[in-house]
Amino acid sequence: xxxxxxxxxxxxxxxxxxxxxxxxxxxxxxxxxxxxxxxxxxxxxxxxxxxxxxxxxxxxxxxxxxxxxxxxxxxxxxxxxxxxxxxxxxxxxxxxxxxxxxxxxxxxxxxxxxxxxxxxxxxxxxxxxxxxxxxxxxxxxxxxxxxxxxxxxxxxxxxxxxxxxxxxxxxxxxxxxxxxxxxxxxxxxxxxxxxxxxxxxxxxxxxxxxxxxxxxxxxxxxxxxxxxxxxxxxxxxxxxxxxxxxxxxxxxxxxxxxxxxxxxxxxxxxxxxxxxxxxxxxxxxxxxxxxxxxxxxxxxxxxxxxxxxxxxxxxxxxxxxxxxxxxxxxxxxxxxxxxxxxxxxxxxxxxxxxxxxxxxxxxxxxxxxxxxxxxxxxxxxxxxxxxxxxxxxxxxx
Amino acid sequence: xxxxxxxxxxxxxxxxxxxxxxxxxxxxxxxxxxxxxxxxxxxxxxxxxxxxxxxxxxxxxxxxxxxxxxxxxxxxxxxxxxxxxxxxxxxxxxxxxxxxxxxxxxxxxxxxxxxxxxxxxxxxxxxxxxxxxxxxxxxxxxxxxxxxxxxxxxxxxxxxxxxxxxxxxxxxxxx
Numbered sequence: 001x002x003x004x005x006x007x008x009x010x011x012x013x014x015x016x017x018x019x020x021x022x023x024x025x026x027x028x029x030x031x032x033x034x035x036x037x038x039x040x041x042x043x044x045x046x047x048x049x050x051x052x053x054x055x056x057x058x059x060x061x062x063x064x065x066x067x068x069x070x071x072x073x074x075x076x077x078x079x080x081x082x083x084x085x086x087x088x089x090x091x092x093x094x095x096x097x098x099x100x101x102x103x104x105x106x107x108x109x110x111x112x113x114x115x116x117x118x119x120x121x122x123x124x125x126x127x128x129x130x131x132x133x134x135x136x137x138x139x140x141x142x143x144x145x146x147x148x149x150x151x152x153x154x155x156x157x158x159x160x161x162x163x164x165x166x167x168x169x170x171x172x173x174x175x176x177x178x179x180x181x182x183x184x185x186x187x188x189x190x191x192x193x194x195x196x197x198x199x200x201x202x203x204x205x206x207x208x209x210x211x212x213x214x215x216x217x218x219x220x221x222x223x224x225x226x227x228x229x230x231x232x233x234x235x236x237x238x239x240x241x242x243x244x245x246x247x248x249x250x251x252x253x254x255x256x257x258x259x260x261x262x263x264x265x266x267x268x269x270x271x272x273x274x275x276x277x278x279x280x281x282x283x284x285x286x287x288x289x290x291x292x293x294x295x296x297x298x299x300x301x302x303x304x305x306x307x308x309x310x311x312x313x314x315x316x317x318x319x320x321x322x323x324x325x326x327x328x329x330x331x332x333x334x335x336x337x338x339x340x341x342x343x344x345x346x347x348x349x350x351x352x353x354x355x356x357x358x359x360x361x362x363x364x365x366x367x368x369x370x371x372x373x374x375x376x377x378x379x380x381x382x383x384x385x386x387x388x389x390x391x392x393x394x395x396x397x
Numbered sequence: 398x399x400x401x402x403x404x405x406x407x408x409x410x411x412x413x414x415x416x417x418x419x420x421x422x423x424x425x426x427x428x429x430x431x432x433x434x435x436x437x438x439x440x441x442x443x444x445x446x447x448x449x450x451x452x453x454x455x456x457x458x459x460x461x462x463x464x465x466x467x468x469x470x471x472x473x474x475x476x477x478x479x480x481x482x483x484x485x486x487x488x489x490x491x492x493x494x495x496x497x498x499x500x501x502x503x504x505x506x507x508x509x510x511x512x513x514x515x516x517x518x519x520x521x522x523x524x525x526x527x528x529x530x531x532x533x534x535x536x537x538x539x540x541x542x543x544x545x546x547x548x549x550x551x552x553x554x555x556x557x558x559x560x561x562x563x564x565x566x567x568x569x570x571x572x
Contacts, residue, residue, distance in 0.1 A: 081430075125450065126453055129460075130456075133461060136468075143468075143472050
């Protein structure tokens with residue numbers, strides 16, 4: 001990259017940014033379509049299939065509908081923050097993708113163009129920093145709406161995001177210890193080999209599970225969508241939003257999912273590597289193929305997102321906090337200790353991988369045992385049933 | 398002016414405007430938001446210095462975690478707009494004036510010194526700033542600064558335990 005003329009550098013960067021941002025936006029549309037179709041398939045119904053072949057143009061119709069809807073700003077809201085909030089959620093989702101390497105490199109006109117927008121030394125920290133800002137969009141939108149349901153949703157979401165961010169950060173540290181002396185996502189992707197057993201998710205299996213779960217919580221997806229639990233909070237933090245502002249919240253959620261999947265693929269699933277497809281077809285095609293591999297891996301991961309959403313019910317709030325602090329966090333912490341110790345002692349990735357799983361199993365058993373032992377006895381049911389208001393049933397009795 | 402100087406002025410200006418906004422806004426939420434803007438601009442200044450790790454840590458710790466808790470508390474307590482008149486009474490006013498004069502003197506002293514010091518005034522901004530990597534920081538933390546590092550972690554641990562002791566009232570069973 002250093003020997004590239006400035007003009008080529010700028011031009012290639014602009015082209016890459018344009019392609020990636022547009023792929024993200026189109027990806028959001030495809031995801032919305034996929035979510036509705038897959039949920040339809042899982043629930044044995046059709047889903048949208050009228051607009052275009054297989055309903056593929058449905059997101060465009062939805063988008064047009066959003067644009068032509070009245071952009072309502074209620075009277076009782078805090079207007080500057082109300083307008084700002086959707087953008088504050090959307091922008092972090094968009095800029096995170098800058099450090100994700102989405103392929104090896106393409107050689108065009110004699111210049112080797114690496115397939116990422118920016119390869120910075122603190123890549124992972126950048127991602128953690130930017131995702132931690134996403135919470136402001138939710139919290140400010142909730143507060144500015146001046147609506148009790150919105151505020152409750154925002155408070156829930158901020159508590160949840162802060163709790164799970166810890167696991168998100170700790171889950172990565174094991175990888176960093178085994179990867180050279182940099183936090184660059186590109187290096188992490190390169191150091192994982194072409195074969196699945198060389199990828200990080202097997203070496204750090206408990207950390208992988210903890211990280212993925214924390215990411216679901218960060219994106220406010222089911223089973224962690226307490227911020228917008230329809231049955232309790234109408235629509236949570238975006239209750240008061242309409243038209244494109246609501247669409248921006250919606251887009252941000254899906255964009256976070258896509259970027260989160262891309263980051264997970266880079267960190268744990270070998271990035272753009274896949275055995276047998278390395279260096280196929282010369283300098284241009286191999287770059288495109290590596291991009292294709294990355295794309296397919298991300299798509300599979302996104303499908304799992306939808307799959308989980310339509311499989312698991314929502315957590316209750318205390319379950320959410322217990323799960324995050326008493327299971328995920330200890331697992332992530334143990335993984336750091338075990339990875340470091342075994343790596344120094346043996347230097348074998350196989351032993352580190354086995355040790356991680358065993359240690360995580362032990363920790364989960366201990367925590368579960370402690371929780372069962374310390375469980376307070378169920379409060380005795382009072383005889384007079386004073387906890388319940390008299391109902392029609394009592395009258396019948 | 399080279400690009401770095403332009404960026405320095407940009408980030409510096411944003412940091413200053415944000416800092417002024419913190420104390421100018423009547424509403425605590427807007428003040429907290431302005432503080433976040435200032436933190437962000439400071440992170441930009443750290444990047445210009447080549448301290449990428451510190452910049453990221455600044456955003457993660459201050460903008461990402463501490464300020465969220467600030468907002469959280471402000472929202473939960475539902476603080477209204479603050480009136481300056483009510484706060485500025487008697488002793489506080491005197492203290493504010495004294496501290497203000499001290500701060501102004503300090504600022505003037507630094508500015509005059511910097512202008513007279515030819516080494517600073519004529520120094521060319523180093524265009525190739527040395528970028529410290531996380532690796533360098535880690536190595537320093539675990540060798541040269543091991544004791545301060547461990548002491549800091551102990552202090553944080555003490556704070557953690559203190560919070561738990563304060564929150565858990567006596568005789569209260571865990572649910």
